[in-house]
Amino acid sequence: MAIRGFNLNESSNPALKHKEVFAPISGVETASINGVVNKTALLTAMALIGGVVGVSIAQRIALSQGMLIGWSLGTAVVTLILYFSAVRNPMRAVVLAPIYAVIQGSFLGVITMLIDRWLASSGYAVAGGVALQAFVITMAILLSMLTLYYFRILQATPMFQRVVFTMVLGIFIAYAASFVLWIFGVYVPFISVFTTPTEGPGMWIGLAINVFVLLVASLMLIIDFKMIEDHVKAGSPKRIEWFLGFCLLVTLAWIYYEAVQLSARVAILAGGRE
Numbered sequence: 001m002a003i004r005g006f007n008l009n010e011s012s013n014p015a016l017k018h019k020e021v022f023a024p025i026s027g028v029e030t031a032s033i034n035g036v037v038n039k040t041a042l043l044t045a046m047a048l049i050g051g052v053v054g055v056s057i058a059q060r061i062a063l064s065q066g067m068l069i070g071w072s073l074g075t076a077v078v079t080l081i082l083y084f085s086a087v088r089n090p091m092r093a094v095v096l097a098p099i100y101a102v103i104q105g106s107f108l109g110v111i112t113m114l115i116d117r118w119l120a121s122s123g124y125a126v127a128g129g130v131a132l133q134a135f136v137i138t139m140a141i142l143l144s145m146l147t148l149y150y151f152r153i154l155q156a157t158p159m160f161q162r163v164v165f166t167m168v169l170g171i172f173i174a175y176a177a178s179f180v181l182w183i184f185g186v187y188v189p190f191i192s193v194f195t196t197p198t199e200g201p202g203m204w205i206g207l208a209i210n211v212f213v214l215l216v217a218s219l220m221l222i223i224d225f226k227m228i229e230d231h232v233k234a235g236s237p238k239r240i241e242w243f244l245g246f247c248l249l250v251t252l253a254w255i256y257y258e259a260v261q262l263s264a265r266v267a268i269l270a271g272g273r274e
Helices: 033-060 065-088 090-121 130-150 158-183 201-233 238-270
Strands: none
Touching (some): 033 201, 130 238, 201 238
């Protein structure tokens, strides 16, 4: 099925492979932009609640640093499983997306708390807190990418998608390799703010990598906007709004995660000691 000259079979986006799922069904209400926005807003609210609850539980039972790291890793693995389950069967997103939102929110909340504690223990101050700065960065990127897409300054052409997904795959492999090596006690520098030198050239290398990954995550929004527009115009079933909102939330969560690390790196570089 081709939509506005965009052949789903030729797309690099795994979320666009299920053309039989997105095909219009006679007599069934179709997806709309407002519907996708509402679903995304609802999922975002669930993620915020998950973050608040996760941090509250972690603080109330006074989890150790090791237990918090274990919590973060466990929730990260669960969200990956939920992501691939939803991509495999988009119609399941009506159930999987809310679960993903809550667990992802818990992961982001705890990882933000870990970075806040690490900065505080090192004597660095972040104006307004890491969470607030990361949220502002995330919203600024969302509005910027939406503007660039709306005015067709950036378009998710097949070539654009192939390039972006190639970079995403490379980043995912780097993260996965870093995780496996970490299990065996080997720490890969620059990938995480925790393993990046806090001074010297190494800090600038870590910052450059962080900015690059954040840029790639931001470009994913262009692909998300294209996917939403294509399927709304194609008259896809109403229920698919949950999947489209889910895909957008996944990208926003990634952007927020990278923004948290960026805020921490900038605070260190600025030398904002308490």
